[in-house]
Amino acid sequence: MKFIGVLAAVVGAVSLSAVTAQAAPIALNLTLQVDAVNHTWQAFGAISGDTTRTSGLAGVQFDVVGAGGLVVDDATTNDMPLGGTVSFPIGFSFQNSGGTAGVGISGSQPTTSYKSGTGANTGKNNVVTGVGLAGATQFGVTWSQPVLLADGTFTGNVGSLSVVGSTILTTFLPATMPTPTSGGVGIQTFSPDTVAGQTVPVGAVPEPASLGLLAIGGAALMTRRRKA
Numbered sequence: 001m002k003f004i005g006v007l008a009a010v011v012g013a014v015s016l017s018a019v020t021a022q023a024a025p026i027a028l029n030l031t032l033q034v035d036a037v038n039h040t041w042q043a044f045g046a047i048s049g050d051t052t053r054t055s056g057l058a059g060v061q062f063d064v065v066g067a068g069g070l071v072v073d074d075a076t077t078n079d080m081p082l083g084g085t086v087s088f089p090i091g092f093s094f095q096n097s098g099g100t101a102g103v104g105i106s107g108s109q110p111t112t113s114y115k116s117g118t119g120a121n122t123g124k125n126n127v128v129t130g131v132g133l134a135g136a137t138q139f140g141v142t143w144s145q146p147v148l149l150a151d152g153t154f155t156g157n158v159g160s161l162s163v164v165g166s167t168i169l170t171t172f173l174p175a176t177m178p179t180p181t182s183g184g185v186g187i188q189t190f191s192p193d194t195v196a197g198q199t200v201p202v203g204a205v206p207e208p209a210s211l212g213l214l215a216i217g218g219a220a221l222m223t224r225r226r227k228a
Helices: 002-021 208-227
Strands: 026-035 040-049 054-067 082-084 089-091 094-097 105-108 147-155 159-165 171-174 194-196 198-202
Touching (some): 026 198, 054 094
Antiparallel strands (some): 040 147, 054 105, 054 159, 082 089
């Protein structure tokens, strides 16, 4: 019995250690700002949860889709941070695409070949850190939070727009970045626990309760006309 008690204590200690060592959740939140008058939309991303686990967004793919009469136009602009030159691209220069009619908007950073620059790019690297994090600054630029990822237009007056992503197609940079070299080093990225989307209604759609009141009002009006 004494042996069983000691074994139970050891198992309990191991289980507690496993719970303690488990990383706190981290997520990417995708949101939309919609201008119903000008028929435009903007998609934003913000990292929430245990932000100490990451240095920012490494790659993402998401869709902006319409429903109930709204259609996303094909003229979508990818606004993920990028720059540099052909030989030294910076930021979300890989798989950078506005998608097709809002589907497959994507961009990723060169995390398999994380390089340091020479010449005009001395002191810089080709991966942008801090994207999606509050108050992060790099190369003298402070990224907004949430960060603008894409924008576009839509047709239709009533319906809804949704932004949808996935954990599999989203990656974060690690909290501690390795020292880049001119030849390039690899970065071990990871996926968030969740990617949350958003649906924004567009147009004045009466609620069921409002429709009921309109029906009652109409019936009362018809009754008054008959009595008259």
